[in-house]
Amino acid sequence: MTLLNPRISRVLGVAALLSLIALAVFGLFVAPPDAVQSDAQRLMYLHVPSAWIAYLAFGVTALSSALYLWRRTRSPVWDRLAGASAELGVLFTAMTLIMGSLWGRPVWGVWWAWDARLVTTAVLFFLYVGYLALRRVPAPLETRAKRCAIAALVAFVDVPIVHFSVDWWQTLHQQATVFTPTLDAHIHGVMALTLWLGVLAFTLLYVYLLDKRYRLEALEEDLEAKELAKAIEERVQGAGITAPPEHVEVGVGQ
Amino acid sequence: MNLLREAALVAGKDLRIEVRSRVTVQQILPFGLVVLLLFAFALDPHSGTLSKAAPGVFWITVLFAALLAIGRSFSIEAENGARDGLRLSGLDSAALFLGKAGAVVIELAALEALLAAGVVLLFNVGLGGALPLALATVAATVGVAATGTLYGVLAAGLRVRETLLPVLLLPVVAPVLLGATRAWEAAISGASSDAWPWVALLGIFAVLFTGIGMLAFGPLLEES
Numbered sequence: 001m002t003l004l005n006p007r008i009s010r011v012l013g014v015a016a017l018l019s020l021i022a023l024a025v026f027g028l029f030v031a032p033p034d035a036v037q038s039d040a041q042r043l044m045y046l047h048v049p050s051a052w053i054a055y056l057a058f059g060v061t062a063l064s065s066a067l068y069l070w071r072r073t074r075s076p077v078w079d080r081l082a083g084a085s086a087e088l089g090v091l092f093t094a095m096t097l098i099m100g101s102l103w104g105r106p107v108w109g110v111w112w113a114w115d116a117r118l119v120t121t122a123v124l125f126f127l128y129v130g131y132l133a134l135r136r137v138p139a140p141l142e143t144r145a146k147r148c149a150i151a152a153l154v155a156f157v158d159v160p161i162v163h164f165s166v167d168w169w170q171t172l173h174q175q176a177t178v179f180t181p182t183l184d185a186h187i188h189g190v191m192a193l194t195l196w197l198g199v200l201a202f203t204l205l206y207v208y209l210l211d212k213r214y215r216l217e218a219l220e221e222d223l224e225a226k227e228l229a230k231a232i233e234e235r236v237q238g239a240g241i242t243a244p245p246e247h248v249e250v251g252v253g254q
Numbered sequence: 255m256n257l258l259r260e261a262a263l264v265a266g267k268d269l270r271i272e273v274r275s276r277v278t279v280q281q282i283l284p285f286g287l288v289v290l291l292l293f294a295f296a297l298d299p300h301s302g303t304l305s306k307a308a309p310g311v312f313w314i315t316v317l318f319a320a321l322l323a324i325g326r327s328f329s330i331e332a333e334n335g336a337r338d339g340l341r342l343s344g345l346d347s348a349a350l351f352l353g354k355a356g357a358v359v360i361e362l363a364a365l366e367a368l369l370a371a372g373v374v375l376l377f378n379v380g381l382g383g384a385l386p387l388a389l390a391t392v393a394a395t396v397g398v399a400a401t402g403t404l405y406g407v408l409a410a411g412l413r414v415r416e417t418l419l420p421v422l423l424l425p426v427v428a429p430v431l432l433g434a435t436r437a438w439e440a441a442i443s444g445a446s447s448d449a450w451p452w453v454a455l456l457g458i459f460a461v462l463f464t465g466i467g468m469l470a471f472g473p474l475l476e477e478s
Contacts, residue, residue, distance in 0.1 A: 126425040128389045137412050143477040158426045165429040
């Protein structure tokens with residue numbers, strides 16, 4: 001029912017919290033302001049790790065979906081994992097886009113640029129929003145699982161094509177790229193450390209949330225099965241009895 | 255080839271239904287033309303924006319009409335247990351996919367011919383560079399029809415299929431819109447050499463998703 005031992009999950013949660021606090025301290029106070037961008041650059045410590053988690057999460061969804069589709073490893077575990085991870089992926093993609101936009105405004109002077117990475121991330125977001133919508137469509141568990149697994153793999157195959165085409169579009173247009181890579185050549189030691197701390201903190205957070213979301217998914221399935229069983233039982237017991245329950249009041253108004 | 259013969263049977267069935275019911279001719283084709291007309295209102299034809307944006311307008315219109323064509327392609331299977339008929343027909347599921355997608359390709363080709371005439375006449379655009387233009391169109395159409403048929407069967411039978419299909423399909427075909435529009439722009443402006451990489455990209459997309467569709471159609475049809 002659970003992905004991780006509850007004890008490990010708790011330890012993970014505490015570790016995620018502590019590393020996030022450490023990230024806040026390092027990101028806001030310890031790391032020096034950027035020479036060019038000053039304090040705006042501090043957004044990098046959230047933006048880059050959340051982009052990394054988004055890609056990791058979609059990778060996990062694709063892998064789990066493939067494992068579900070492969071007959072020998074087919075198990076509801078993979079379906080739940082794929083769904084849980086995709087949800088987190090969409091969340092972190094949204095965060096990446098929002099923080100990137102907030103960062104872009106002071107640094108590039110615009111909220112949005114038609115850079116290959118930005119456009120790919122936006123398409124990625126919509127690809128998996130569609131996937132989540134599909135997951136919400138009521139269907140028998142196995143039917144839904146198979147359908148969603150195929151959709152997840154199609155989306156995954158599409159991502160490199162999107163990236164490639166957008167990249168190409170930009171190069172053919174010879175547009176001056178506004179994207180100034182912050183991770184170039186000289187990155188201050190403390191900055192690099194803070195960035196890695198961010199990656200660690202977000203990864204811990206991702207695994208912790210993934211476990212929780214997985215458990216929730218399993219509980220939902222369980223509840224649905226139990227409710228169905230109960231409804232069937234009531235129907236069976238109630239067959240032939242036509243008198244309405246006594247406590248039902250007929251009519252409205254007080 | 256058995257596969258192609260079976261696919262032709264399925265495509266023939268779909269096209270025969272379209273010829274008899276006239277839904278494509280009376281609803282989907284006029285829809286495309288109306289969208290073209292509305293774009294002329296949105297982008298002032300006197301300012302030159304319209305003729306410059308013509309390739310993009312053309313392909314957006316094709317995509318919207320494709321959503322209708324794909325919805326139609328699976329709504330004809332919804333009645334009278336036709337989907338069970340398909341499942342029980344004993345035809346190879348890859349052939350079923352090719353047939354359904356093939357019929358959509360032919361319907362879209364008819365639409366595109368009409369829309370291209372509309373673009374030339376209404377938007378005052380000359381279609382030069384015929385070869386890359388034609389190849390880009392064929393590849394893009396196959397790509398859209400293949401992904402559309404894949405998602406069409408995925409959404410078939412669901413109560414929310416009309417709203418689900420666009421949100422699933424449009425992001426996936428985003429590269430097709432990009433590639434086809436750039437290829438058309440390059441071909442029209444006479445820089446055919448710029449169009450060829452896009453034609454190749456569209457070709458890869460079409461082949462890839464036709465392959466995925468042939469593999470996935472069977473399991474999806476079973477579940478629908």
